[in-house]
Amino acid sequence: MFEIMAVTKALADETRVRLLAALQGGELCVCQLIELIGLAPSTVSKHLSILRGARLIEGRKHGRWMYYRLTGAQAPPAARSALTWLIDALKDNPLILEDRQRLAQMIETQPEGLCCK
Amino acid sequence: MFEIMAVTKALADETRVRLLAALQGGELCVCQLIELIGLAPSTVSKHLSILRGARLIEGRKHGRWMYYRLTGAQAPPAARSALTWLIDALKDNPLILEDRQRLAQMIETQPEGLCCK
DNA sequence: ATAGCAATTCGTCACATGGCGAATTATAAT
């Protein structure tokens, strides 16, 4: 039950939902997520750790930078299927579409990310 | 977004998850849910109103009693698919199986429910 | 009418959660 509640609690915050949606397009650097969301680095980092605790995302450290992506096949089925549900539920969401557009623009302007030069 | 967050927030509490799981077997009276969950009537009622607000359950008033069931086809797709996800994620959950067993026993002992005579 | 009961709403309290800035850690660059 702990595992399932970790997933539902992780999804019960709009910022975290936006983070997951952003990662739908593939792995991103923390600095890009911070830029996208517009909250303090410490806040975003905390959200990411909650998502990771629920096994909804996984991280990869590369040098000074940390990259996160949605979890793959090795994650618990409950987490995988929750992601599938969420992605589908958000597919026409205005806020998420706006985020996606803004993210695309960010990546176009700074292909390596703001900090990740 | 409000609609989706209502669903995720509604699922982010163990008591509410147990309530939904209990209703999987079909409509139940509030008094039966109170008995099953073992919390104060006012608390259970609040939980039910949150679940209803998220369109995960719907209520039917009959005389003095209120019966709740999982939402049907007229509910928003996001709510329906969330229920499908939850039910599947809980299918082997010990706590939920125990609830189900206890509920079966309650119904056997008091076919009409504790209060609903 | 009125008494009784199921359910909900309201008011309150303790605790959880989300936000931030400061401090810390880890790595890269000088």
Add this chain to the structure above:
DNA sequence: ATTATAATTCGCCATGTGACGAATTGCTAT
């Protein structure tokens, strides 16, 4: 070695949430 930077952890505060009992609502039965 020292400095700089990405990210996280920590400590704090404001707000949200879940619990309860008391009061209220709505219906039934007397």
